[in-house]
Amino acid sequence: MSTPLRGGQAREDELLSATLDVLREVGYSRLTVDGVVSRARASKATVYRRWPSKSDLIVAAFVNATRDLPSERDTGSLRGDLIAALGDILHELDRFGDVMVDLLGELGRNPELASTIRDGYIAMRRETLTAAFARAQDRGEIPPDVDVKPLWELAPAVIFFRRFNLGEPFGVDDVREFVDNVVLPLALRPSAG
Amino acid sequence: MSTPLRGGQAREDELLSATLDVLREVGYSRLTVDGVVSRARASKATVYRRWPSKSDLIVAAFVNATRDLPSERDTGSLRGDLIAALGDILHELDRFGDVMVDLLGELGRNPELASTIRDGYIAMRRETLTAAFARAQDRGEIPPDVDVKPLWELAPAVIFFRRFNLGEPFGVDDVREFVDNVVLPLALRPSAG
Amino acid sequence: MSTPLRGGQAREDELLSATLDVLREVGYSRLTVDGVVSRARASKATVYRRWPSKSDLIVAAFVNATRDLPSERDTGSLRGDLIAALGDILHELDRFGDVMVDLLGELGRNPELASTIRDGYIAMRRETLTAAFARAQDRGEIPPDVDVKPLWELAPAVIFFRRFNLGEPFGVDDVREFVDNVVLPLALRPSAG
Amino acid sequence: MSTPLRGGQAREDELLSATLDVLREVGYSRLTVDGVVSRARASKATVYRRWPSKSDLIVAAFVNATRDLPSERDTGSLRGDLIAALGDILHELDRFGDVMVDLLGELGRNPELASTIRDGYIAMRRETLTAAFARAQDRGEIPPDVDVKPLWELAPAVIFFRRFNLGEPFGVDDVREFVDNVVLPLALRPSAG
DNA sequence: TCATAAGCGAGACGGTACGTCGTGTCTTACG
DNA sequence: CGTAAGACACGACGTACCGTCTCGCTTATGA
Incomplete structure (x- = not known):
C-alpha cells in the first residue's frame, strides 16, 4: 500500500492512527512519543509541530477516532x-x-x-x-x-x-x-x- | 513469620504517609520518588527495598490510607x-x-x-x-x-x-x-x- | 565513514575538556559524571552516548589531552x-x-x-x-x-x-x-x- | 577446617585474608566491602570496627600480607x-x-x-x-x-x-x-x- | 547457676553516584 | 519548505555501594 499523500491531512491521520495503535498495544503509561514516531517512520519534529505534548497527541488520536461515531x-x-x-x-x-x-x-x-x-x-x-x-x-x-x-x-x-x-x-x-x-x-x- | 522489620513497620508508615502527602500536593503524575524520599528524609534504597517501583509505592500508600475507613x-x-x-x-x-x-x-x-x-x-x-x-x-x-x-x-x-x-x-x-x-x-x- | 556528528565533534572536545578540568580540580576518585555534565552544561545522555562509562570518559579525556604533545x-x-x-x-x-x-x-x-x-x-x-x-x-x-x-x-x-x-x-x-x-x-x- | 578462635586476632586475619582474596579476584576498583563481608561470613560492623574505611581495609590487607617477607x-x-x-x-x-x-x-x-x-x-x-x-x-x-x-x-x-x-x-x-x-x-x- | 556484658551476624538505613530512559527542543541534510 | 534522523538539555528512574546504626544471639566471664 503506497502513500501517495505524505504531507498534510493524510500524514496527520497516519500519525494519529499510529498513536492509537501504540496506545492499544502498550497502554497509555507505556506509550512513548519515540515509539509512535518510529512506528510511523516519522520525525519527532513532525509530531511536535502538530501537537505540543504527548498528552495532546493522545487526545488528538482519541478525538480523531471518536469523531465520526x-x-x-x-x-x-x-x-x-x-x-x-x-x-x-x-x-x-x-x-x-x-x-x-x-x-x-x-x-x-x-x-x-x-x-x-x-x-x-x-x-x-x-x-x-x-x-x-x-x-x-x-x-x-x-x-x-x-x-x-x-x-x-x-x-x-x-x-x-x-x-x-x-x-x-x-x-x-x-x-x-x-x-x-x-x-x-x-x-x-x-x-x- | 518473624518480623525482622520490627522497627521497620513504623518507617513503612512514615514512608507511605509521606507518599500520600506528596501525592496530594503535586498529584499523581508529578510525584517523584526523590520527592517522597526527601520529604521522609529517607533513602531511595529504603523505598525500593519495600516497593519495587514507583507505582507500587503509590498503590501501597493508597491501600494503607483506605485500609481503616x-x-x-x-x-x-x-x-x-x-x-x-x-x-x-x-x-x-x-x-x-x-x-x-x-x-x-x-x-x-x-x-x-x-x-x-x-x-x-x-x-x-x-x-x-x-x-x-x-x-x-x-x-x-x-x-x-x-x-x-x-x-x-x-x-x-x-x-x-x-x-x-x-x-x-x-x-x-x-x-x-x-x-x-x-x-x-x-x-x-x-x-x- | 560519514560524520553525522559534525557539530558533535566540537561538543566532544568541550566535554573532554570539562572532564579534564574536573579531573584536575577534584581528582580521579572524586570526579563524578554529574559534575562533568553540569560544568559542561551537558546532559548525561550526551556523555553516555559517546563513552559507555565513567572510566571510558576519563580515558578519552586523557587520550585527547595527550594526543598533541x-x-x-x-x-x-x-x-x-x-x-x-x-x-x-x-x-x-x-x-x-x-x-x-x-x-x-x-x-x-x-x-x-x-x-x-x-x-x-x-x-x-x-x-x-x-x-x-x-x-x-x-x-x-x-x-x-x-x-x-x-x-x-x-x-x-x-x-x-x-x-x-x-x-x-x-x-x-x-x-x-x-x-x-x-x-x-x-x-x-x-x-x- | 574448624574455627576455634573466632574473636580477636584470628578473626582479623580471616577478614584480611578474605579481603586479599577478593582483591585478587575482582581487583581494587570492583572490590566491595559487602563482598568481603559476605565471603568472610562477617558483619559490616565487624569490619568497620577495625578499619574505618574501605581503603583502610585494603591497605591493612596489603600490609598484613607483606609484613613477613x-x-x-x-x-x-x-x-x-x-x-x-x-x-x-x-x-x-x-x-x-x-x-x-x-x-x-x-x-x-x-x-x-x-x-x-x-x-x-x-x-x-x-x-x-x-x-x-x-x-x-x-x-x-x-x-x-x-x-x-x-x-x-x-x-x-x-x-x-x-x-x-x-x-x-x-x-x-x-x-x-x-x-x-x-x-x-x-x-x-x-x-x- | 545464672546474669551481665562484649563481640558478632544480619541487614536496614541515609546518602551519593551511576547509567538508562523519556520528553520536548533543536539542527542538519534531503527531496 | 516540510520532513526524517537524531543530537541535545533536563530530569526522573531504579541500582549499587559506602559507612552508620540497631537488633538479637552467642559466648565468656564474674557473682
Whole structure:
C-alpha cells in the first residue's frame, strides 16, 4: 500500500492512527512519543509541530477516532432508542475504553483537555441520550411531570463503573436488563419525587 | 513469620504517609520518588527495598490510607444508612479521588493491582452498602421480592461518573436527592421487573 | 565513514575538556559524571552516548589531552635531546600524573584500555627517546656497539618510580643529574656488556 | 577446617585474608566491602570496627600480607645480593602487584596511607638493597668514591615500569641482564660523575 | 547457676553516584 | 519548505555501594 499523500491531512491521520495503535498495544503509561514516531517512520519534529505534548497527541488520536461515531438513533420507542445508544457506547468502550480511563486521570489536571473531551465525545453521547428522553416525553411516552434530566447518566455511569471500577463485563443483555429494571421504571413512574 | 522489620513497620508508615502527602500536593503524575524520599528524609534504597517501583509505592500508600475507613453505619433507616455511607464515599473521594482515578487506568494493565484495589477498598464499600439494603429488607422496609443486589452500585457509579467523567461537583445534597429520587423509589416500588 | 556528528565533534572536545578540568580540580576518585555534565552544561545522555562509562570518559579525556604533545626535539646533542624530552615528560606528569597513576591500575584489567594508552601516549614518548638515541648513534656520538634499545626507559622509569612509588619530587635538576650520571655513562661507555 | 578462635586476632586475619582474596579476584576498583563481608561470613560492623574505611581495609590487607617477607640476603657478592633481592621483589609483584598498582593512585590522595606503605613495604625493600650496596662498598667491591645512594632504585623502577606501564613481562633472566648491563657497570665504574 | 556484658551476624538505613530512559527542543541534510 | 534522523538539555528512574546504626544471639566471664 503506497502513500501517495505524505504531507498534510493524510500524514496527520497516519500519525494519529499510529498513536492509537501504540496506545492499544502498550497502554497509555507505556506509550512513548519515540515509539509512535518510529512506528510511523516519522520525525519527532513532525509530531511536535502538530501537537505540543504527548498528552495532546493522545487526545488528538482519541478525538480523531471518536469523531465520526453513530449518533441520533430514532427507533420509535424510548426503550429502543436507549438500547441502541447504549449499545453504541458499549462498542466504543470496547475500542477506546482503556484510553478513556487513562485520559480520565489527565482531565483533572488539564482543564483544556477536559473541555475537549467533555465538549466532544461526552457531550455527543449525552445529546443522543437526552434527545431520546425528550422525544419520548414529546410522544407522551413519559409523563410530563417526570424530570428526565438526571436519567441519561444512569446507564453510562453504571456501565463505566462496572467495567472499570469493578472490572466486570457489561454486555448488551446487561444493558437491556438495566434499561428495563432501572431506567424505564424511573422514567415511567406515575409521580416523581 | 518473624518480623525482622520490627522497627521497620513504623518507617513503612512514615514512608507511605509521606507518599500520600506528596501525592496530594503535586498529584499523581508529578510525584517523584526523590520527592517522597526527601520529604521522609529517607533513602531511595529504603523505598525500593519495600516497593519495587514507583507505582507500587503509590498503590501501597493508597491501600494503607483506605485500609481503616469508617464502615458499618446503622442509623436505623435505609435512607439514613445510604446517606451516611455515601457521605463517607464522598469524603474519601475528596481525599483520594485523584489517586483513584489515576489508578483506574492501571487496573486494566495490572491484574494484581486490580485485585488489591477491588478486594480491598471497593469490596469494603460494597459490603457497607449491600449490608444496608439487607438490613432494610430484614426490617421489612423493602418488599421481600425486590432484588436489592444491583442497587448498591447506582449511587457510587453516578458519583464517580459525575465527578470524573463529567467534572461536575457532587455533594451531600446531591446524594440526598439521588437517594430520594432514584435509589429509594427503585428499592421500595411494589413490584420488581 | 560519514560524520553525522559534525557539530558533535566540537561538543566532544568541550566535554573532554570539562572532564579534564574536573579531573584536575577534584581528582580521579572524586570526579563524578554529574559534575562533568553540569560544568559542561551537558546532559548525561550526551556523555553516555559517546563513552559507555565513567572510566571510558576519563580515558578519552586523557587520550585527547595527550594526543598533541611536543615530540621530535632535535637539539643537536644526545644530552640536549634527552633533557628536553624528559623535561616534557616531567611537565606532562605535572598535568596528568594523577590521572595516569589512577589509570595504571585499570590497565591490568582492561586490555583495550591498555592498548589505547600504550599504543598512544607511551609509544609516542618511547619514540621520541629512542629517536634521540638513534640520532646520537648515527652522529657517532654513541659507540656503534652499544645497545641503545634498553636505555630509553631508564629515566622515565625512575621519574615515575620516584614520583609515585616514593612520593619524592623529581625536577629538571634531577633529570640533568640522572642523565649525566646514569644514562650518558651507560650510552657512552667503550664496551657494552 | 574448624574455627576455634573466632574473636580477636584470628578473626582479623580471616577478614584480611578474605579481603586479599577478593582483591585478587575482582581487583581494587570492583572490590566491595559487602563482598568481603559476605565471603568472610562477617558483619559490616565487624569490619568497620577495625578499619574505618574501605581503603583502610585494603591497605591493612596489603600490609598484613607483606609484613613477613624475606629480607636481608647476604650471598657474599653484590651481584648475588642484588639478584636475590630483586628476585624477591619479582615474586612479590606476582602476588601483590595488582594491588600495589591500584594503591598507587590512592597514595597521592591519602598521605597517611602513603606513609604506611612507604615506611613499610617500600622502606623495607630499599633497606635490603641499600644494605647490599653498603656491604659491597665495605668489602671493597665498589670503589669508595662511587655514590651508591641512587643505585638501589634503578632496578625496582625499571621492573615496575616494564610490568605496569609497558605491560611487558620481566623475569629473573631480565633481572640478571639488567644487573649485569646496567647496575653493576654503574657501581663498578672507575670514576663517578 | 545464672546474669551481665562484649563481640558478632544480619541487614536496614541515609546518602551519593551511576547509567538508562523519556520528553520536548533543536539542527542538519534531503527531496 | 516540510520532513526524517537524531543530537541535545533536563530530569526522573531504579541500582549499587559506602559507612552508620540497631537488633538479637552467642559466648565468656564474674557473682
